[in-house]
Amino acid sequence: MTSLSICNVGKQYQKGATTLENINLEIRSGEFLILVGPSGCGKSTLMNMIAGLESVSSGQILLNQQDITHAAPSQRDIAMVFQSYALYPNMNVYDNIAFGLQIRKWPKDEIDAEVQRVAKLLQIDHLLKRKPAQLSGGQQQRVAMGRALARRPKVYLFDEPLSNLDAKLRVEMRTEVKKLHQRLGTTIVYVTHDQIEAMTLADRIAVMKDGVIQQLGTPQEIYQQPNNLFVASFIGSPAMNFIPVTVQHTAQGRFVELKDQSGTCLQLALPAGLAVKTDQQLVLGLRPEAFSEVQPHKLSQAQVQQGEFLVEMTEPTGPDTLTLLRINGAEVTARVAPQANPQAGAKLPLMLDASQALFFDPVSGERLRALAQPAAA
Ligand SMILES: Nc1ncnc2c1ncn2[C@@H]1O[C@H](COP(=O)(O)OP(=O)(O)OP(=O)(O)O)[C@@H](O)[C@H]1O
Ligand SMILES: [Mg+2]
Incomplete structure (x- = not known):
């Protein structure tokens, strides 16, 4: 069981300019929570704060009731997949996936078993010797995901992982992500611009605007009972x-x-x-x-x-x-x-x-x- 609580979290990059205001989110164990909102509303900022890559200006972040607000990223047991995959270009697929485990000083045979397991799960086991430059966008995306999966963290953070893919691959990967979540049952916080991705993947959706959560609810609630004109216009295609x-x-x-x-x-x-x-x-x-x-x-x-x-x-x-x-x-x-x-x-x-x-x-x-x-x- 893993619960993640964001309590009254705020972020000011500069004094007087509030990027995030009083964010409250209770993410349940095994939940697939999606953050949506227009560009610049603070989605990545919030993800980076959860991962520990960005400092928290006010409020608290709790993982299983433990305060991790100021813990180093490596102490959080949270893995993040970025929009830009951030693969190591000079390492092959195997080493990209193994790297996090090598740093954690896993024994060699366990690392090998884990890389094979994850690669099979993501159907990239035939690509392990290739370098990132020799892979398609969708394959790179899977490697980035594999690297996160191999760590078996308590929480996965995905920041627009599919946004670089073409429309067809994006739909395929969307299905893959959903299957993966159903199989593993892990807690996922996932950012997207794409409201169809949000509707199809989420257990609950948080709709953000200007650093404030406008509504948190199931896809059905957000679609049928939007709190305000912003949420009503943001979700649904064609628009309401x-x-x-x-x-x-x-x-x-x-x-x-x-x-x-x-x-x-x-x-x-x-x-x-x-x-x-x-x-x-x-x-x-x-x-x-x-x-x-x-x-x-x-x-x-x-x-x-x-x-x-x-x-x-x-x-x-x-x-x-x-x-x-x-x-x-x-x-x-x-x-x-x-x-x-x-x-x-x-x-x-x-x-x-x-x-x-x-x-x-x-x-x-x-x-x-x-x-x-x-x-x-
Ligand atoms: N390091 C930084 N220093 C100052 N301001 C920042 C910094 N990073 C982000 N910002 C500002 O904070 C706001 C939120 O940025 P953020 O990247 O979280 O938005 P986002 O919702 O992820 O947008 P997008 O959908 O375009 O990725 C923006 O106005 C951005 O310019
Ligand atoms: Mg962003």
């Missing part, structure tokens, strides 16, 4: 649609209107318990899949309605055709089956499933949550 709406009120209740340029207008009832006033401006968040071709068997569902929308443009991706609409002046992407044959300039019957509709405060960016309703008397 944001539509400006105004709260209206009739005897039937509160609703917002969605109008396109052809005059189509749908009314969306607001969730009960949402603390908003009539005439208040909100941002409605709808994932592209909330709009789809009409599927008659779904039309009876409470939150589902249909309308004919004017198509501005289409972007076929293969399995779906992304169909651009304009609603309340905002560009909106719908995810439509290619068979529906959307055509730019023509109207297309579409179905809107508003069961996943989210509402945000346009000023603070925070998601508005429905307050619990008092139980019916």
Whole structure:
């Protein structure tokens, strides 16, 4: 069992300039935790502090309840794989993997067994005599991983390990990393820019911006219940649609209107318990899949309605055709089956499933949550 606790950790490279602010993360034993966020938000800084390569300005880092905040990297039992592999160019693959064990003065036969084990696991056992320059990017990446695995540390840190690979290899390695984690069950903290990598690999995702964690949750939580507009826009491809709406009120209740340029207008009832006033401006968040071709068997569902929308443009991706609409002046992407044959300039019957509709405060960016309703008397 290995637990890693980041408690109120802060980092200032220079006085007065805060790079990381009060980071709190409780990483569970065996967990695959992913850090995502835009360039410069502090992901590598946090990883380097966990590894001991960068000093901690405030707060504590605990490994199995032991304070390692100021421990030397070699005393931490944590292995890091860098974006740039950092292989020793003059050593062959075998020695690159063996190096960390030689430094730790492992007996020769044990080192040999360990290198063979790791090389087999990563399917690089036929490459052991080659130098890094004689390997493809994906193979170098495996060697870098092998070097970390051979140490059998308590925690692995991966800082964008796949970002140098081409798209196809990246997807393959993503699957490999996932299998590896399932097989070994070790604790992993993994940085990526790629939100698909984040969604597919993580047990939990921490979304960072400007040195602050915006949300920590399972991929589903982050995708379906983002805390704010930043998280909502960062995760999901194509991105969530944001539509400006105004709260209206009739005897039937509160609703917002969605109008396109052809005059189509749908009314969306607001969730009960949402603390908003009539005439208040909100941002409605709808994932592209909330709009789809009409599927008659779904039309009876409470939150589902249909309308004919004017198509501005289409972007076929293969399995779906992304169909651009304009609603309340905002560009909106719908995810439509290619068979529906959307055509730019023509109207297309579409179905809107508003069961996943989210509402945000346009000023603070925070998601508005429905307050619990008092139980019916
Ligand atoms: N050694 C340093 N001295 C001063 N500032 C630094 C240093 N290292 C990083 N920074 C700054 O700290 C901030 C966070 O950098 P960091 O490398 O952690 O970002 P990141 O989230 O890993 O970005 P990327 O996704 O581009 O790798 C940046 O503004 C960066 O310029
Ligand atoms: Mg970085």
